[in-house]
Amino acid sequence: MHNEASSHEIERRLTNLLPSEALEDHADSVGVIEREGKLQLPPLVWSFAFGFAAGESRTLAAFRRSYNSTADKSLSPGGFYQRLTPTLAEYLRDLVEYGFDEVAVPHTVSEEFDRFRDVMIADGTVLRLHELLSEEYKAPHEEQAGASLHLLHNVTDQTIERFSVTDEKTHDSTEFETGPWLEGRLAIFDLAYFKYRRFALIDENDGYFVSRLKKSANPVVTDELREWRGRAIPLEGKQIHDVVDDLQREYIDVEVEAEFKRGPYEGTRSLDTKRFRVVGVRNEDADDYHLYITNLSREEFQPADLATIYRCRWQVELLFRELKTQYELDEFNTTKEHIVEILLYAALLSLVVSRDLLGLVVEHADEGIVFPPERWAATFRSHAQLILRDLREYLAYSPQPLLQRLIEDAQKIHQQRPILQEQLATTIQPTIEA
Template identity: 35%
Template sequence: MGSVYKPPDSVVVNRIQRAFPSDELRERARATNLIQRERKLDVVALFYTLSLGFAAGSDRSIQAFLERYVEMADCDELSYATFHGWFKPGFVALLREILDEAIENLDTGQTELSGRLERFRDVLIVDATIISLYQDAKDVYALDDDRAGAKLHLTESLSTGLPTRFRTTDASTHERSQLPTGEWVAGALILFDLGYYDFWLFDRIDANDGWFVSRVKENADFEIVEELRTWRGNSIPLEGQSLQAVLDDLKRQEIDVQITLSFDRKRGSGASATRTFRLVGVRNDDSGEYHLYLTNLERDDYRAPDIAQLYRARWEIELLFKELKSRFGLDEINTTDAYIIEALIIMAALSLLMSRVIVDELQKLDAKQRDCADDAAASSTRLPRRRCSHAVERHAHLIQLYLMLDLGYELPDLDSLLLWSSRDPNPHRPRLREQVESGEFW
């Protein structure tokens, strides 16, 4: 009797299963009635196929995912039409539910902030990016009259590197409309792109015991009510001046003042409110122009250069968008089907979370190995997150194989798999050679 292959124990595989338990995936699928309706659907195999499918590189097509699924579920009788038909509202809703649950509960263990950031519960970076789509998708995902695009609205936690909010709209939706206010900001520093420049929003963050730093629009004009830093010599007095009236004449290295701004107390009410916030500016020596920021952080805790340095952390979300587009396929959505578009966007987010889970486990493994070796450099970061992500991407197919075996799936028959994958899906379409040999001349 031949021995049964047992894969070696893998802490990475175990960590993946703890993050996305098979029993919970099946239970969620049963709740949507997908299992009863689609007998060939194995939701566990499908989920891991989709979430580890980024190893296919730019080929994030339904055909590529089908081939991966057949490898894992060993069901070579599954047709493309059947597989394509699974991507309907119920399945997209299931993916969204899994994503929302993961965003809420995943823990990378990397939550401590230090230095300038240690006073904050977290630093949350808010931004949006446009995903280009085929023009025929503009009925659902409109960018303008002639173009189609989806807009991804994302909030990233600087402490964990994970999204805390992930929403998709058509590209014409304004960023500000997708950002709720409330107790979620308490104790956190919120960093804004100019797409969220809104005085009412700043007031709500302050009222909910949060902090914010936002860039200032170029044409913004405020009344300066107090200077928070005085300058020796013949400096221009700013108190009582408007910002634009004095900005071009200033030569000082920093601006640090209190300003007033007015906004609707309640949207659409017509009743205005006035608040005082801090405006800081740091002069660029090369251009002579100021980078201006609005904030409610106190000068005693953060001087003007500190505010500028805090805002630099906003670049992290740009790197996250780049990762989603270049590695997880958000720039390669080659379909006009609204449900598949939504599914591919959610799948990119799940792929990102899966990658982060694996990277976190790799960093823990590395730390344990260095502790055991009494490495003098043990305190340094030996496995940078993005380098780890590249390694996970290169070996995702192998990770899926180990996961498959650990979950009790069997390796597919190689000959049958290759035959199935090689068969022409359009066998009645004449090949070029056949047309040359015996086809009619047009």
């Protein structure tokens, strides 16, 4: 009995995340379900969630086969495609947003991050689209089309805090909003998000940040936070980039003052200044420094600690690589905007399900076992078809027999369009008879 109960743990986990009744109710409220009721929403959602991971290729035909192998009644190609609407895209987006809010993997980050409520990484990646979508998804080059997927990755919970989709020309930085939600959280940025005003707002909301220092940013040093013996070059009063090439010390640890413009108020933007900490960690191979700007105190975080913290950005790079390699979220050949959105949200839904099951795995595994993200992604993908089959049985769906589905999928669809063998036979037969 214990084995039978534990065998359904995965299915219970998934149906608790996305209950069938809730899927149907929300579909009804947004207008996805049509009156004849032939479409079954739970199988459709699960076919998208697992079809991206388990499908033999990322095609609409593969998703239809996944749906037909799960639902009680099969859909013809035309019947399936006509249900892929902008409303369905909005519905899937709602599910992704809900799913990311619900999913959390037990704490997996290093102990040095325990003092933060969460560790957050903001980043974006470009998705290449069909050139006929260049009006909807503008790219830097006129003959191209591209979308940008912007993610706020919660490293602590191994999930996505926020996401947005824009055209490629939209700058990553515009998709990051500061506010009270940052309290107690550490945000890690690359240079695309560099703004003194943003850093000031994070600090004023009792949040923390670490970012690379832009080469074009040259703040004035107001204080040295570490004393050096001997004939060390004094830095106070100098601009950091003016002297960094002359230094040989292992670390740089200084306070700087940066000038920036505040947000608009009554039509004007006032100038302001803020003091931050700049740290340099020497890169012996390149004979230069990696420079970081932060509001983390020297008492708690040494320069080497900041370099280690910044390396956490690799987590979001792995996440994008997972989406692009495991779920093939790299290029879209469709010319329809809403189909792009459906495929994109299907991939993110796969990520939601993957992370939820990772949470279950971590809960049941022995303490201390580590699950590298890429290895977990490959494991999830290789078992996705089995999980979908078990989920179908758990939900008591009874698809048509496999033989019947094979007949339906393999037969000629349009009677007026002769297949190649028929054309050859028609052409060759008179010659043979002659």
